[in-house]
Each structure stands twice: as C-alpha cells, then as structure tokens.
Amino acid sequence: MTLVAPDPARSAPLSLREQADVRDRWLTQRLLDVLPGLMDRADIDLWLVIGREYNEDPVLATLLPATWLSARRRTILALHRSDDGVTAAAVSRYPVGQFLPAWSPEDAGGPPAEESQWAEVRRIVEQADPRRIGIDVSESFALADGLSHTEHRLLVTALGPYADRLVPAEDLVVGWLETRLPEEIRALHAANALVHEVIAEAYSPAALVPGTTRATDLAWWIRQRLHDLGVEPWFHPSVAVQRAGVPLARERGTLLPAVAYDAVIQPGDLVHCDVGSSSLGLRTDTQRNGYVLRDGETAAPAGLRAALHVGNRMQDLTVEALALGRTGNEVLARARATAAAEGIDGDVYSHPIGSHGHGAGPAIGRWDEQGGVPGAGDYPVHPDTAYALELAVRLPVPEWAGQCVRMALEEGIALTRDGVEYLDGRQTELILIPPG
Template sequence: MTLVAPDPTRAVPLPLREQADVRDRWLTQRLLDVLPGLMDRAGVDLWLVIGREYNEDPVLATLLPATWLSARRRTILVLHRSDDGVTAAAVSRYPVGQFLAAWSPDDAPGVPAERSQWAAVRRIVEQADPARIGIDVSGTFGLADGLSHTDHRLVTEALGAYAHRLVSAEDLVVGWLETRLPEEIRALHALNRLVHAVIDEAYSPAVLVAGTTTALDLAWWIRQRLHDLGVEPWFQPTVSLQRAGVPLAEERGTLLPAVPYDSVIEPGDLVHCDVGLSSLGLRTDTQRNGYVLRPGETGAPAGLREALRVGNRMQDLTTAALIPGRTGNEVLARARAAAAAEGIEADVYSHPVGFHGHGAGPAIGLWDEQGGVPGAGDYPVHPDTVYALELAVRRPVPEWGGQCVRMALEQGIALTDDGVEYLDGRQTELILVPAG
C-alpha cells in the first residue's frame, strides 16, 4: 500500500491518524529549520525541557510525538545547538519519537532510576560543554515558566559545577511557541474557514429562531457543533446581545453589553459570538457579529453598518502598526494614536495564537489595560507569527436614539515578511438573520 503524506489544507478536520502524521512531520521540520535560528537569537546553547506525567511543562506537548498525550514518568528533552544544527535527545524511560535515546534504566544496574537519569543529563552537559543552558523559568510568560520547583532543584543538584550556566529560556520558549511554518499558516487558513462556517450556520434561521433561542442556547449549540465536527473548543463559546433601549454598562472602566447572557434573542438585536477551536495542535480565536432583522427590514440599520466599517478601519490602523521589531506596547500606542487622530473611540487587545489560544508573545493591550502591558507588552514582534487581531470600537447608533454600540471584532491574521494576511478573510458585513 502506498502512503501519501496528508495535506492539512485540503479539508479539516482530518482523521486523527492523519493529524498525527501531519503534526509529527511539522515537528521534524521545526526542529530542523526553526529551532537553530531561535536558539542563536536567544543565545541558548543547550535547552532542557523537563516534565513529569500530568505535571507537564506547557512547552513539552509541542515537542512530544503526536501519539504522546502526556509525559511518561519524568521526561527530559535535551536540545543542543552545534555547528550541524540541533541535536535532539531524550533522557526518558521510553522512546520519544524522533529524539535520540540518551538513557535507559538498564544503563546502571543497581542504581535507582532517578539518580541514573539525572547522571545521564550531567554526562550530556559535560560532553556538550554549553556556555548557556536554558531552562523554562519566567516571571513574565506563564507558558515559559513550566519547570517545577522540584525539578529545578534536581537539575541544579545534578549539574553541580555547571549549574551556574543555567539561564532563563524565556526568549527561546516564546520564539518556539509563536513561530509558524508556512504549512501551519496554510492549515490555520483552513481552520479559520471552518470556524467561520460554523458561525454562519449558528446565525442561520435553522439554528437561531428569534423570540425562542437564547444567547446561551446559541453558545451551547456552537460548542456541540464543534464537537460533532471532530474539533474541540479551547474555551466555552460565548454569545452576547446588544439591543436598543439597553445601554452599555461600565465594567472596570470599559463599556460592555448589559443584556443578560441568557436572554431570548429578539428581532433588532446585535448578536456577537466569541469562538475558538483546536485541531492539529493549533488554535483559532474568532468573534463575529450578526443582526436579527425586524419584520419588513431587508438590512441592518445604517448606524450598525457604520460601526462595523469603523471597526474594519481600526483593524487597518492596528495592522499598519504591527511592524517586526516593535514591541507590543509600541504597536498598541501607535494604533491608539492613529485612532484618536481619526476620532475613533477604540480598545485594542490583540494577542498571539498558535499552539495556545492566548499564546506566548507580545501582548498588544488588554481589554481593561489600554495604557500598555508591563512585561508581555515589552516583547518584540517577529515575522512568521499568527495573531488574533482583537479590538472593539464604540459608536452612537442614530436608529437607536444615539445609543452607543460596542462593535467587537476578532480575526486571525498571519504576519510574514510579505506583511499581514487575514486568515480566510475578515468580516466586513453583518450577518443577517431573518426574523421568522
């Protein structure tokens, strides 16, 4: 039988076995083509990634074979940068995919396995003689802070005189998690296409029945639909409503929708959803807006359409500021300054997305922190990364008596050397839901 490498862009979701083939192929390519440059950029000569079963370092899952759903016993991965690239070795009781087996409990009969395992790590370090040994500790990024207290103590004891060479691998971890292969970006186009299709279906009269369906019903329908399609959400989908006569309410200095989350959806409502799915080890994060037509209406009120247009303009201003080398805080400040110059009242709170929904990398604001994000906002933007372009604008709607509406948008984008590309396009028109 001839085996053909599966194409993750042809259809999603792929069967699990094909997903595993794709993910393992990506891992091999990332170790060969991505990791050496990242280690050089971070100044790390040898990287130790350590986790125990059910207490995994968040990075570990991105390095293990697709058939490993968790670490086994204590799993130690050693990645050494040399002139030939990166040597990937596993100091583990069991074989770890394409990693070279560097230890077995049978290597030292009569010696406790834990002691023998750490001794193997010490031997590798002695042979490599690295100047800087990266370990996953970070005060800024939780995803780069996966080394447990116990394993930190044990690795320090095991390395002895080499322990003073231990450094934070924060920059390396963030780079590894945020950098995307071209094929991963193509797959994310397909995954975003899938989530957009599910949202379109949710906003159809086959699902959303005005006067009967609640916002909570719709949120649970979306979650069930994703599950039935063979993908899972990485957070509970949410659906919120705005309607004439129910003004926005202030929360932590920001105006947010005040219609109760379990309210029945009525004609004339602006319906907003926030949805993210998981497949192929990647995540999406999307928000889209629909309008429930009143009897006799053929389109949304002009004021709501204008709010979406301004939201699209705010997307343009933010992507124009998204330049490699700038920090997240600098991107935020430039986008907000450009908005102010055009009289746009907006909040920007975009973030990396990839292996994780709220991924490691530069934070470009938080919805309740518009002055910049200390730490995570000081990290620079790099090419070959994917973001959830997330923001909201506030506009008065004349047809609602001048009531302010919050038009919140979130769309996957890829930043490469060619610029910004929207993953499966962005929303430029409200999705219209018939009233009956």
C-alpha cells in the first residue's frame, strides 16, 4: 500500500492494483496527448525502443504496462508518427499492454524467432517509410543512451539501406522522460507531502533522542518508515550534523560538514537530511534542516535562522532565472551572478526529477561544476517539467563564534507556462527538535 494518491485531497491509500490502473491510464494519455508533439519537436518520424530482459533501455520501463516489471525476452516498441497521431506497435513475444501486437513467432513460420522478429521490424520501417528513425543513443544523457551495442548491430543489419535514416533520439527521449501531465504534478504534490510528514516525524521524539540517537540511526529510521508506508526510497537517506566548534572541512573541492557521519546527535546541533521516495513511477528528492534545542532554548540561534533565510533567497533567485527556453547553464549563470551581486556565497546544483531521481533534462549546475555542465547543461528548459531545486549557501554564525555554516536546501518544484510552484511548499523555518 502507498499513501501517495494522484489527488492530494484523497487520504485513503492506493492498493498496488489501483496504482497500476493509474499508471496505465497515464501512459495512455501520454501516448495520445504528449508523444505526438514531442516527436514533432524532435523531428522524429519513427521511434524504436529496444531492450532485452535484464538489460532494459531505461526508457522502456516508462512505456511498458504497470504489470510488466521488466522487458520479456527481446521487447521492441515501434512508435510511428502519422497524421492521426502515434501508432504504437510491439514486436514482442508477448502482448504489451495497449501496444498493437505486430508479430508472433508462431505466425511467422519458417525462420528462427529472432530472425523473423527483426524481419518484422524491417517490414514496419518499409511500410512507414520514415525520413528519420530515432534510436536511443546519446553522449550527454545516460537515460537516452539505452540501446545496447548488440541491439544496435542487429538493428542496422536488419534495416539494410534504411539504416542510413537512423538518428539519435536524444531530444525525444529527454522530452518524454521530463514532461509531466497535470495529474502527475498533482501526484508529486502528494508524494512530497508524505516525505515532508516522514521527515517531521523523524525530527521528533518518535525517532530522535538527543544524546542517544546517531545520525546513521536516523537515516535508517527514515528508510524503514518509508518502507513501512509502502513508499520505497530510490537512494539511502542521509543525515549530516553541524555543530559549534567543528568547522566545515574542505572535501572533494567544497566545504562540507566535518562531524562524523555516525555521530550522536546532541543539543545545539544543526541536523540535515536528504530523502528521496518512489511512488506511481515518480520520484521525489527533499532536504530538510532541523535544530536541536538546548535546555532553556525556545528558538534556534538567530545566525542559523538567517542562514536558512539566505538559502530561501538563493532559491528565489534560481526560480527567477528558471525561464522557458533558457538552457540549464544559462539558468545557473544568471542565478549565481545575481546571488554574487547580493553578496551571497552559494552553489546551485539543481536537476530534473520525475521518472528518475536524477532525471533527464537540463542540468542546472553540479556541486563540482559551478561553471556549467557540458552537454546536459546545454539542454533548454521546457514547460510541464519538474525539478529538485537543490542548492547551498555558506555564511558565518555569530552565536558559533563566527564559524561558517553550510545551509543546504532541496525542494521539489514544477514548471508550467503559469510559472513555478513548490511541490507541497518549501521550508522557511528550521524544524525545532526537543532537547530530550
């Protein structure tokens, strides 16, 4: 069971069967309403997605019915753009959901199954006579580079002279993976709301006892809690601690918390977590900051609160730069330039999110590439997309004798033609953790 529903107003959990119904309905709608425009934008007439069992193209999972947890034997999907929309056919040993069955080895007769399967692909290409046949090869995006060497070789052999029409489907793949339906965005609101609830619970006496609980204990508690709710993480949660008297240390070219990863969490600590969940084929990626009150304290030190507010300002500047048509590198450069003009010391390393955690789409910096990301950073921003707005700022904390703190933030956002919306809001105040 999962608590994530496509309608955030719905409180009842969805069964696995209900989730499958939702995902299949989304797939049908995406094939009808989203894919034709994406194929036109990428100038692709026929898209071939090919994968073998246990060696699937990453895109394949987003095209298969929900009851298919992987490819079966060799699964070939042919999506042809015509005046009537997109014809979706499956050259597969088994029926593939709403795809038209285009081949059966029993009906082929004569040649071995593999040979007749590739012959059917050739027949589809000859009948469609496409100008440009998109295949999943890409230098810039791993998610668009799923066609294996063997499958590529067999395809080229099968197509003969039509192989000259093969082109990288990079733009189409990225567009397919990054574009979200309105209902998917509503589901992301609900998914992020659940993660926010779990983190709030983790920062409460239900999970965190200062002086006893270690950072690693809390990370495992979060993972177990998500699992118990039927919402699996797509990476192991992390918990980091900063405290007065333990300055940031330079590691891997940047300043990071130096408190041991398995340290016992103490009153006066700044606690940071990074959590990602999976539900309905969509991902979340969230960071939250909490402060462990000392005895007698009712609020976090003003310097820590100021650091969070500066981080919020850095979010504002990045969102303002996130304009349709700009590349990820242009968004990064604008955000960093305006931040520098305001005296903010920070880094931006935001990324698309959706079908995958670190999803396909424009890379808006990386923590170790603040000058721009070659390839992925040159991709433009499109509407109806979702991102993990991830960044960090650094500034001194007077109450910590001027020691520098690194305030790292990450929130889910969706970008439509109406602008940017936060997925279930953003953190603007530190979560206060009782002293125990």
